[in-house]
Amino acid sequence: MRILLAEDDALLASRLQQLLEEAGYLVLHAAEGGLAEELGQIEDIAAAVVDLGLPGLDGLSVIERWRQAGRGFPVLVLTARARWHDKLAGFDAGADDYLTKPFQPEELLLRLRALIRRSAGHASPRLQCGPLLLDVNAARVELDGEPLHLSPQEYRILSYFMHHPDVVISRSRLGEHVYDAGFDPDSNTLDVLIGRIRRKLGSELIHTHRGQGFRLSAQP
Known part of the structure; x- marks a missing residue:
């Protein structure tokens, strides 16, 4: 099962990739928004983990483009932005859940599993x-x-x-x-x-x- 990880922090991305691979997932990593958007359009993935502060194309725009193209996989947002209107913007763009940095990696794994189970591959606004x-x-x-x-x-x-x-x-x-x-x-x-x-x-x-x-x- 493939997971797209869109995170530009190299250290955090490495830790999350290891965590996800140990849990049995195949991880596709993108360190900038343009690549993340492209991979989400062409790859068969079960879910995506997206940092909103991606360089190039920001995370919100990436998610919006996926949803506009009819891509329905669940999306878990990662961000350092803790205010409600930032979270609401993520949900409005088409995200399914939200984690504010810093967070426990194990919580990300639990939430990701729950999203995949609930969505069965279909996220909806x-x-x-x-x-x-x-x-x-x-x-x-x-x-x-x-x-x-x-x-x-x-x-x-x-x-x-x-x-x-x-x-x-x-x-x-x-x-x-x-x-x-x-x-x-x-x-x-x-x-x-x-x-x-x-x-x-x-x-x-x-x-x-x-x-x-x-x-x-x-x-x-």
């Missing part, structure tokens, strides 16, 4: 969970075919849930991905926002796991 539909490109959410009106923060939370369905997400992890500034884990702001989303959904799609976090799922 439209995500669905039961009656919920998220159009990533249009930043629009529908419930039972009707537009769901959300505040920007509510959209950020629900969008993150939709990108990680059936996964228990801790309050700290969710808060870090939702807020540009530091997240205060003792604040009840997140609980208030999730309460508002639940009322708008009108169904038990967001489940609370006491002491662990929250999970979006159409299953009880």
Whole structure:
């Protein structure tokens, strides 16, 4: 199974390539955006790991060109940019998951495996969970075919849930991905926002796991 690794940091790329090869993957490495874009167009790959700060053609443009050409393999983004609007730009371009540097290489491997399992080789800008539909490109959410009106923060939370369905997400992890500034884990702001989303959904799609976090799922 082939993985495209688009990373210009030679040391990090070498470590990730070794990790992926030890896990049984065949790795195609590109150190600049133009080559990454070309390999993603012509090679039969199961997934791609893409650094947004690639020289030449940046990572966002690479992903956008793949999606415009109909390339549907899942994409895991790597970046040093930690603010939410940078992450949202990655998702809007067609990425499926996001890791902020620095990170544990083993986490990258786990997330990559999960993406490959979930996608079965088909990534889509439209995500669905039961009656919920998220159009990533249009930043629009529908419930039972009707537009769901959300505040920007509510959209950020629900969008993150939709990108990680059936996964228990801790309050700290969710808060870090939702807020540009530091997240205060003792604040009840997140609980208030999730309460508002639940009322708008009108169904038990967001489940609370006491002491662990929250999970979006159409299953009880």
